[in-house]
Amino acid sequence: MTRVSTLNVGIEAFTHVTHSEVKADFPERFQLLPDGQAVATHLEKLYDLRPSDQYLIALTKPKLLHSELLRPEKYRQQFDETLAQLQVLAQDSGSASFIKASETLQSTQLDQRYLTMALNLLIQV
Numbered sequence: 001m002t003r004v005s006t007l008n009v010g011i012e013a014f015t016h017v018t019h020s021e022v023k024a025d026f027p028e029r030f031q032l033l034p035d036g037q038a039v040a041t042h043l044e045k046l047y048d049l050r051p052s053d054q055y056l057i058a059l060t061k062p063k064l065l066h067s068e069l070l071r072p073e074k075y076r077q078q079f080d081e082t083l084a085q086l087q088v089l090a091q092d093s094g095s096a097s098f099i100k101a102s103e104t105l106q107s108t109q110l111d112q113r114y115l116t117m118a119l120n121l122l123i124q125v
Helices: 019-023 051-060 072-093 096-124
Strands: none
Touching (some): 072 096
């Protein structure tokens, strides 16, 4: 499943589609990547980038594979557990760095909730 049909991508050229393939349903016509794998971008092939732009594009690409990322529910659960452990450490040690770190995580959690609320409102609109 490494080949993506160029008819589907629409970048290089059209592939030859026979009449039997046209009559077939969508999943039979195209070979798509399995769920959870990223599709490689073609920016480097399409555009000549300056070295500074190449560096910026390299920064935007995640160092993790898509399969290593947590689902939203698992991420929230892990975030809440980390925040709770950090708050316990801050209370036990009284260290200013632990207290600041827990405050930062709390503000990040609040920002995430506001962004989720805004997204839900935009979806309704």
